[in-house]
Amino acid sequence: KQEVTQIPAALSVPEGENLVLNCSFTDSAIYNLQWFRQDPGKGLTSLLLIQSSQREQTSGRLNASLDKSSGRSTLYIAASQPGDSATYLCAPRSYNTDKLIFGTGTRLQVFP
Amino acid sequence: DTAVSQTPKYLVTQMGNDKSIKCEQNLGHDTMYWYKQDSKKFLKIMFSYNNKELIINETVPNRFSPKSPDKAHLNLHINSLELGDSAVYFCASSQQQGAGNTEAFFGQGTRLTVV
Numbered sequence: 001k002q003e004v005t006q007i008p009a010a011l012s013v014p015e016g017e018n019l020v021l022n023c024s025f026t027d028s029a030i031y032n033l034q035w036f037r038q039d040p041g042k043g044l045t046s047l048l049l050i051q052s053s054q055r056e057q058t059s060g061r062l063n064a065s066l067d068k069s070s071g072r073s074t075l076y077i078a079a080s081q082p083g084d085s086a087t088y089l090c091a092p093r094s095y096n097t098d099k100l101i102f103g104t105g106t107r108l109q110v111f112p
Numbered sequence: 113d114t115a116v117s118q119t120p121k122y123l124v125t126q127m128g129n130d131k132s133i134k135c136e137q138n139l140g141h142d143t144m145y146w147y148k149q150d151s152k153k154f155l156k157i158m159f160s161y162n163n164k165e166l167i168i169n170e171t172v173p174n175r176f177s178p179k180s181p182d183k184a185h186l187n188l189h190i191n192s193l194e195l196g197d198s199a200v201y202f203c204a205s206s207q208q209q210g211a212g213n214t215e216a217f218f219g220q221g222t223r224l225t226v227v
Contacts, residue, residue: 031209034216043202043220049213087153091216098143098209099168100216102155 002027002094004103012109019077021106023090026071030092033073034100035064037086044089048075052095080110115139118203118219125193126227133188133222135203141217143167144186145204146178149221155202161186162208193226200224 091100160168206216
């Protein structure tokens with residue numbers, strides 16, 4: 001059974017800092033891994049999708065890496081801004097069951 | 113031009129009532145999901161449908177019955193609502209594995225409050 005853990009659970013930083021959000025998963029038989037952000041009271045917005053054969057994926061100030069064999073993914077946020085404040089969720093997609101299993105999330109606050 | 117849309121956005125109802133949440137996607141995806149987000153913000157999968165067929169049914173009470181009239185719609189009907197059903201329910205869609213881009217997209221959620 002896939003279990004997903006995200007560290008840290010919460011993070012509060014001044015704007016301009018480069019950030020690292022960690023995601024670990026127990027079952028490496030994944031098809032891909034997706035990172036989302038969720039603003040309070042809102043739905044999930046897809047940020048990045050990494051296929052199991054890829055090592056990293058970039059979109060603007062965001063870079064996600066994947067080490068499938070060790071069950072880890074990392075989301076890097078460069079030059080953080082107050083608008084980045086949200087909860088960030090990772091979700092590996094199981095190869096066998098086709099389920100996206102979510103982590104517990106990292107709640108990020110970036111203050112001016 | 114919302115990709116995955118759910119209605120209603122908010123639903124307040126009394127215990128014992130029956131209610132439905134509708135979901136539609138216009139992305140041409142063949143797989144749709146229902147997730148439940150509890151008060152601790154943890155997202156847990158409930159159901160998955162592929163081309164109108166049930167694929168995943170997690171340990172969900174049979175008071176919850178999904179219905180997929182076509183592959184663009186996956187509705188969730190809940191009978192005899194209980195206080196513990198209060199949560200935010202999210203619908204999502206994606207292509208199935210091996211069918212190209214499998215990025216999953218989520219609706220804005222339906223906040224269900226049972227009083």
